Amino acid sequence: MKKQKGKLLQVAHLGHPILRKKSKEISDTKNFEIQTLIDDLIATVLEVDGVGISAPQVYQSIRIFILASHPNPRYPHAPKMKPAAIINPKVLDMSKRKIKDWEGCLSIPELRGLIPRSKSVDVEFMTRDGKKVRKTFTDFVARIFQHEYDHLEGKLFIDRVESSLDLISEKEFQKIIKKSKK
Numbered sequence: 001m002k003k004q005k006g007k008l009l010q011v012a013h014l015g016h017p018i019l020r021k022k023s024k025e026i027s028d029t030k031n032f033e034i035q036t037l038i039d040d041l042i043a044t045v046l047e048v049d050g051v052g053i054s055a056p057q058v059y060q061s062i063r064i065f066i067l068a069s070h071p072n073p074r075y076p077h078a079p080k081m082k083p084a085a086i087i088n089p090k091v092l093d094m095s096k097r098k099i100k101d102w103e104g105c106l107s108i109p110e111l112r113g114l115i116p117r118s119k120s121v122d123v124e125f126m127t128r129d130g131k132k133v134r135k136t137f138t139d140f141v142a143r144i145f146q147h148e149y150d151h152l153e154g155k156l157f158i159d160r161v162e163s164s165l166d167l168i169s170e171k172e173f174q175k176i177i178k179k180s181k182k
């Protein structure tokens, strides 16, 4: 793997109260500490084969997350994108059409859930350069966006599961995706 400039951060696990807090808006995105945090979040999410990570997961209750979809052993079918910092996001609209698919979370190791999410989301956020942008994300990236946005609200994927039968172990999940590749 390519060397990232950030350092690896500790990830908070299910049960830590910071994961259940609503996080705060950021006023100065160009601040050195924010920029360093973004580099560290990107380095951390890539190191652990994640496709997204939020600031509350590294014990910072502020409204930032990283979208970093790329194929890896945990998500072999993820589309590739350049990791992007999403700051102070707002959801403007989400499609009524929902799709159920498997999700995991770096804060809930060894568990996967079949989670319904909107197929597309219209959103507004600030980039790490302080630019305000509006975008529509669809399918898997829309799913990551909704999952990470939930973290900023103190919500976790297990809150959205329709049935406890939709929760499985990482080991069983790996068997399912191996079968789906054939």
Ligand SMILES: [Zn+2]
Residues within 6 Å of the ligand: 104, 105, 106, 107, 147, 151
């Ligand atoms: Zn998560």
